[in-house]
Amino acid sequence: MELLQRTLQRIGEVDYNACQEAQRRLDNLTKPPGSLGVLESIAVQLAGIQGHPRPELGEKVVMVMAADHGVAVEGISAFPQEVTRQMVINFLNHGAAVNVLAQQAGARVVVTDVGITGAALSHPDLHSRRVRPGTRNMAKEAAMTKAEAVAAVEIGIEMVSREIETGAALIATGEMGIGNTTASSAILACCSTAAIEEITGRGTGLNDQVLLKKQAIIKQSLAINQPDTDSPLDILSKVGGLEIAALTGVILGAAAYRTPVVLDGFISTAAALIACKLNEKTKPYLLASHLSQEPGHQIMLKEIGLKPMLHLDLRLGEGTGAVLAFPLIEAAVKIMHDMATFDQAGVSNGH
Structure with a gap:
């Protein structure tokens, strides 16, 4: 701590x-x-x-945090859990959307494993900082202990500090974790008066039946864990995710270094919500890149007090929306x- x-x-x-x-x-x-x-x-x-x-703007870096969610066993995602691992390999092989867009924007992608399930991945470009192999199932118990949540936050701080100390001047947040829109909706439910139905979207493309199940699982998770809405770390540990915690650390670490952070979509903004609750001075360091298709994203941005630059109907994550905002930020500096x-x-x- x-x-x-x-x-x-x-x-x-x-x-x-x-x-x-x-x-x-x-x-x-x-x-x-x-x-x-x-x-x-x-x-x-x-x-x-x-x-x-x-x-002035120096090097641009996308910090992609990857982890799995125990709640995925409840069948609340359109994709199986192994996709987290498969997509991380895709990032490392430069085959994902964020790689293509980052290359266009002249940005580097830094990928960190903070808690993918299964055996540890080995790749020369992967930063392996696993706290545990995925969170626990928050529909049955707390997703993390407070110590695990803090460890993940501190990994984010360490990773972004290292990048800034070696020249990064503009940080984008990115993530990968099947089930993480469920965790993000649960976090928002703790920080907003909006109904679960208003803040829970289709994630990677759920049908009506699975959407209703997802909403029920979020309600169940909140009822079982009873997060203390006055304690950001309690919310994060009980219904958050390891990659969301790590992104919270990325945001706080960048703010401590007086470095701007470009938020991606719904999951990144959940991390920003926790970061701003931990220290409200964080907010002026944040730029909202775009408005996601996730219905809760607009509520989240209003909660923090941010206006998105782009409206592109994105719902991919990875840092894609944040990278698309880089040229606009550079344009402002050039002016x-x-x-x-x-x-x-x-x-x-x-x-």
């Missing part, structure tokens, strides 16, 4: 003076004030995070550096 506590204490306020200076510069560029919309908001946010009115002011261009600004 020591690393987690130290990390929570290190998360500081963003630099609001740098935000104001960035806004002044934007207002002085050759365009009507505010006319670049969300790009301007991103530029101001990055200025505050980096403490400089002209933010700050390369666009002429009214004075430089000899353009009258109407004042």
